[in-house]
Amino acid sequence: MDWTCLLVDLSGLGLAQTWQDQTAGHDYGMAISCASSLEEAQAMLNAGSVLVQAFFASENGGDLQTLLKSFQTNVGCISDFQAIICDEPSPVFMAGVFEFGIEQFVPMATWAKELAVVTRRAVELMQDETSPEFKTLSLSRSIRSADQGAIKQASDAIGDMATYDYRLAFAKGKAAEASGNYAAAADAYASARGMNKMFRPSASSLGETLLVTGRLDEALDVFKTLEKTNPYDVERKANLASVYVEKGDFEMAQRYVDAAAKIAPNNSKVLEAQAQVMLCTGKVGEAFKLMDGMSDVGPFFAAKLNELGIQLSQSGKGKSALALYQKAHKIVRPELKYKITLNAALACRRLKAWDMAMKYALRCEKEFGASFAKLDKIKESIIVSKKQEAAAAAQGAPKVPLPTDKAG
């Protein structure tokens, strides 16, 4: 595989003009590419050849956060493959990137030389298929593809290494999360956190998973502990807001939402928390509007949207439910899309739009990577119901209620 080291200039240094001169004469072991905007960098990351990412940045802006998340999704939570190039980072900036496990800072004067050390090491690790970094990358790729078969295969390949390597325990948690097994994900994150208390991503993900599984007090405990060591993290404030919403303490929730919105009003997670507060306080229309600004929505809010869709469908507002699912499908993480599609298929079935229901069922199968028992049953019921309806219409008989009408 031809790997790339992506240089991202978020400091406005005009690196696009000078990086080639600065990197000349150094042995990186991989290609070097430079991006000066979020879109450019995002496209490179999504293309799949980026192995090392280095930022020229001195503050913890939204673009940096987005790209760090994107790297985590596309490559994995491998902090050794990422570096920040700046001279005297502020403590708040240091704490901000530490939330992603990043501790590697490189001074401006020697960046070209020192980055070569990072890239050469990364290439070496990728040549060793037994290395934790290689396994992490494989697993991240499979999660990104959302193919459940591939996720299982990559997760199994980790073997017992997850019992002694916190990075692999964390990656295994992500795989369990992508397969919808949140209890196993929580266990994996807790194990990663136990192995390395300083590895912040495991603690943050543990809190989020506990929130999804409804273990609210434990989630609150995790988030509050993290908040003490970095009170500037926007997403944690949003998570704390979500916990308080779930606990029914809307006042505290709003307080955290306001605090988060003050720092980063357009952050997707902040919008999620805001929308969640709105949904719980009956402002559904406003919550819908906020969804336009969201991206990479995680399992917690995705579950909330699924719940709301089912409620709408069951109360006879099938078309509204479908509109919600359509919107939700655009903003959730790839591995969560199949659930939205499955619910859309069920909503169509309730509307007796058989062809549309079957179309959604087939899309669900494609997104999941394979068929599964529940989906097979739904497909069968759509075919049977369609046949029954056609037969009844031919005989002019009154409509018989379907056995699956109570389902979402």
Next chain:
Amino acid sequence: MAIISPTITQHTIVLCIEKRERGIATQAMLTKAGFRVVMALSLYDALKCIAQEMPHLVISEVILSDGTAGTLYDRLQAHEMLKKTPIMAHVLKKTKEELTPLSTRKFAGFFLGPFEPRGFLAKVYEVIRAHAAVSPYFLDAESLGIKTDLTISIDAAVMGRAGEQMVSRSGTEVDPAASMVCVPASPDFGPAVLRMATNLRSGDEIFNMFPISRIIGAGRKWVLNLPEFKIGADASKGPEKLKKVVFYEPNEARYEGFRELLKGYGIDLVHAKTLPMATAMVKRDFETIGCVYLHELMNDASSIEWKGVYAKLPGGRKPPLIVGTTSQNARSTTETRYLKRPFGMGVFVEMLQASFERADDIASVAGKNAATTTASVSVKYQAPAILIGLDETGGILQVRFPLLKGSRLNIAHAFLQTAWEGRAQVQVVASAPTEAKPDIWHARFEAIDAGMSKVKYWEKLAKHLATLPPVPAKPAA
């Protein structure tokens, strides 16, 4: 052959002069420039010194009390072992008497005219670079046909855990940047990769601490089950008191930022806006301070004052010192732990946390009559290395991390163990990163103990080298 960092060899120069007073200034200047200088006042003296010292360069005045530089040249040429020694002739006057002995002989260099420090030193550097960058005796391992891959190891005994640190006892300090595999002697325990070492010294004992959170590998399982040391239970040194850090940082905003964030980790920062303020604080309250962080330590008056005050603090009770630096080559010791700036938050927090452990406390736990049980798991810290070459005292290794001066290493290498007659331990005398790749380090080691004869060592080694089969010549490109 790999390009060897020139800074790792301290070159020995034999200075042959007719009159002592002429040599004193030269000797002082060369010593100041980092050379080891041995003075010889006659040809006889010079030949004796050269045979003992195996110098990297001989600087000789042409006319000596009992001969000439030409005679010296001829005598060295006649000696199989010493004939590679470069000789730089110092021609004081361009007279026939001085020039005749130089003709028909291949001297490594000449310096003409009376002694002039700058030009003379430049010439010495030039000759050393050209003839003895490492040593005139240096033999490239690859061209000798001996295996270049080897394993270096350090013997240690893992004792237990102190807070979030694994504590071991070894005879050597481990560089914080080193990454080594800890291989237990017992097959029941798995190996683990150790990083971010902190070294503590109590008397002659050296303790290495490694943050458990950074340990990876199957060995984590047994590390987590190590007995915990109860350190700091003494009320007078409660753990809360030990977490006070004197924080010298000229930028007040940065200090405020760190203060707020580190509070969450249970670390209390006390601001010293200037170095004299930090000096005064430490002088006054050193017993209640857990650690001192200095943003930088220069060579100015306030830094000198700091060093003086810190040096006078009682050994076992002085707070550990962390110094921020932008230098690539600053190497931590038990006294001063260097932290390369810019650094990451986790590294900083873990370094501060490790600094709250005291060498004397650990030593008392590890002592024979201590109440606490220690694990005493025999281990080896191992790392792969490449043998670059051999010389008159040892040789040069290539490793992926810095090795500290004075480290005692075991070398597993079939040929060397035979040549060294079963001996496997060497001592690191210097190490430096290579110019082109800062992640590749060259370490110079000595395989001879103090007082041992270089000549005998080299003769024995040469005998073994002679038994090696000839290396087939590489085909021309």
